[in-house]
């Protein structure tokens with residue numbers, strides 16, 4: 221079954237949005253139609269105006285209940301602390317799929333121009349004033365990441381699109397997550413049954 225993929229990004233000036241869209245093109249090459257979401261803005265409009273931020277894009281805002289519907293995620297994060305986010309994802313038991321060098325060595329080792337991106341994943345340099353846009357090379361790397369990510373997760377058996385964890389547990393006579401509404405600390409289900 222084709223995995224359901226959500227690309228979830230935050231973008232203030234559009235750099236990460238461009239990478240997210242390139243990742244989507246790469247996923248398409250792997251036979252996966254991903255959905256793009258943006259993270260809700262928390263800055264007040266007056267602050268955004270002072271930062272010369274353009275209007276937000278039209279992508280829907282992601283939420284926890286939306287994310288439950290997906291098997292895999294690509295996150296777009298506009299800060300150097302992106303690796304720190306792996307700690308949180310690890311606590312949720314998510315499996316991290318790195319870009320690696322296998323499909324991207326020529327692009328990553330290109331020293332003829334300045335570029336973002338690493339074996340950890342696609343990236344871009346915005347410049348001190350945000351005036352630099354993602355280059356063709358950086359967008360190519362993001363596309364390669366989308367395709368290789370899609371090919372990797374396609375090898376994993378997923379929950380699929382028609383059933384979720386609770387449905388499968390109900391089919392087998394077990395309760396799975398006792399209730400999606402009964403949440404314990406950190407928003408995790410208060411009781412889980414391993415079936």
Ligand SMILES: Cc1cc2nc3c(=O)[nH]c(=O)nc-3n(C[C@H](O)[C@H](O)[C@H](O)COP(=O)(O)O)c2cc1C
Pocket residue numbers: 230231232233234235236237298299300301346350
């Ligand atoms: C929440 C946030 C955190 C940021 N943290 C850093 C940082 O740690 N180092 C840095 O060089 N730039 C940082 N920036 C600046 C971004 O690199 C720059 O704004 C870039 O344009 C981000 O991509 P975007 O246009 O998609 O927002 C940060 C921007 C945001 C919005």
